[in-house]
Amino acid sequence: MKVKEIMDKEFIAVNPEMDIVEASIRMESHKKFTTPVLDDKRRLVGWITSLDVTRGLRENHKHVKDIMHSKDDIVHVHEDNPARYAVLAASQHKVVSIPVLDSENKVVGVIRTFDIVKTLSSLYEIKVSNIFEAMVRELKGVTWDELMEASAIVTKRETGKRVTAKDYEQRIKNSTFGEAIWATGGLEKFFVGLIAIGELVIARKVAKARK
């Protein structure tokens, strides 16, 4: 996934000569805490936040250029960068938005942290049963019921709690990957559980074939 796939293309912008009051109204009406400052060719020359605007209004500055951060102080990404560059940048620099440039350094979008959260959380919200369905498709000769049976046995072994294959099926149909990794204590542990189930189901398949 690339930066351009998760960026907001409907961003607002201001120019350096714009009156601060006008910039303030534009940002309020679009509910944007930040906006890029662009020249006539839509190239990035600066960046302002609504906190620069409150200071500008209090201290009676006149123009956007009087309060803006210069281009060199701004974290930015390129539209063809992997999306994870934007994720790392937002996390490291603690910013709520990041301008996106094309190959000519024109601003073509803005990445916002809640869009990143949306993208990342869509991974978390995958149903755990999807992963088991993928397992059944991959493990030729293993049925869904056999997989649920093996899962119930592994769960009993690892948690000490008796659970039926039907209970297990219900549980994975109602839970998401996000819940599962938080419940099992992390990605590696979640995966180790899946491997244990895979191992058991394959061992049973081999045993059945030998008979």
Added chain:
Amino acid sequence: MKVKEIMDKEFIAVNPEMDIVEASIRMESHKKFTTPVLDDKRRLVGWITSLDVTRGLRENHKHVKDIMHSKDDIVHVHEDNPARYAVLAASQHKVVSIPVLDSENKVVGVIRTFDIVKTLSSLYEIKVSNIFEAMVRELKGVTWDELMEASAIVTKRETGKRVTAKDYEQRIKNSTFGEAIWATGGLEKFFVGLIAIGELVIARKVAKARK
């Protein structure tokens, strides 16, 4: 993971009678776009953003209570809620921060989207080799070299490209879970690849045991 584990406890706050200019200075000096409005008992009564402040300054309002959003209009979470409630709320309501309440409705923290991004991305930044190390620990009797060998065979089968066990080992040491799921085309596909490797390595182990 609970909300209280990812919330910012060092948040700032204002009260309804505070002068807007004073609130503005406090928000700027702490670089906060939003702040809860609290009563004398630290209970949530409202919420202001820096965009409310720019409007307040422009329109010559005097006090925080003149510009604040009322408690009923604010998305909030409880400290003992699962952290994913905050993730879903940020993503659905497109907010940059969410107040966190305790059982007495006192504000005890603020969730910020970049903290959510940090938490979510820490999952993505797990090295793929960690998952393979967990596999070796789980699959008793399978060595690391046998696992790399099986991985190289599955990669050749699925991509058509020849890769040695050493190449594969190098690749997983340098790549993260985030890169891997984007490279393979999603979480299910990534797991299916791992399961194919697990299946092969177990089949080889069983064959070896029979000899």
